[in-house]
């Protein structure tokens with residue numbers, strides 16, 4: 001059987017359990033939090049007082065944190081790109097309405113709330129240039145992305161296992177910083193988002209773990225390939241109005257590293273966690289090339305840690321069109 005056919009068979013086998021996975025890792029619309037639970041109720045009498053409070057608290061937030069918050073929001077708002085990407089993955093069939101496409105739709109439904117709540121918060125805060133943010137979001141959706149997975153389910157699930165944990169970490173840290181800077185509401189919102197990302201991470205890492213049982217060598221090779229390419233964050237494709245792709249991400253990423261929201265050490269940590277959960281070191285029933293891939297991935301965290309210590313993060317704040325200078329520092 002060809003490599004492609006085996007992947008399809010594995011996907012079909014896991015698909016039989018998809019309802020169980022959905023019940024365990026996703027939450028139905030009526031039971032899950034909605035953006036309105038945290039934002040001022042526009043139908044309520046206290047709406048203007050609540051908006052006023054948001055605007056007052058927002059004055060305490062520093063420049064880098066705004067940049068990171070906006071970057072995170074834009075990343076969440078590019079959701080159409082992720083859904084269309086996943087729908088194209090081998091074994092996920094939206095026309096046949098199979099279980100996997102149902103998973104992707106429900107996952108999308110949960111994710112959609114993240115950009116929604118953050119966007120509304122940014123708008124109400126009165127501290128950012130919404131038009132520039134909107135232009136950036138539209139550019140990002142127009143540009144699309146290439147995360148190096150092609151339509152291979154194995155590579156895609158490595159990517160999502162990694163990425164969901166990365167977003168969990170960054171939303172959680174933004175929340176902690178916001179709370180520390182006197183913004184309890186934003187802190188709570190980010191924490192709730194981080195909780196969703198964690199559930200998604202747990203699901204995707206489970207899919208990979210299950211695939212490792214059925215097709216260990218191919219899964220191992222897919223994991224190695226993704227780690228050699230490095231996991232590219234969706235925000236890597238962000239650009240400000242009129243700018244090229246690349247510069248904005250570097251500056252955004254530096255801001256995130258400066259305030260400790262998401263660093264190279266977090267990347268390495270995620271890799272260690274995945275290696276441990278997937279028990280990569282215990283995989284023995286592998287082809288010779290897959291054994292080499294296993295050894296490469298096992299050694300990678302230490303190798304990366306040695307390099308990371310030598311890289312210095314620029315101390316100077318970079319200005320973005322999203323966040324204007326007025327009284328922000």
Ligand SMILES: [Fe+2]
Pocket residue numbers: 076111114167197
């Ligand atoms: Fe999200």
Ligand SMILES: [Fe+2]
Pocket residue numbers: 111163164167197200
């Ligand atoms: Fe997510």
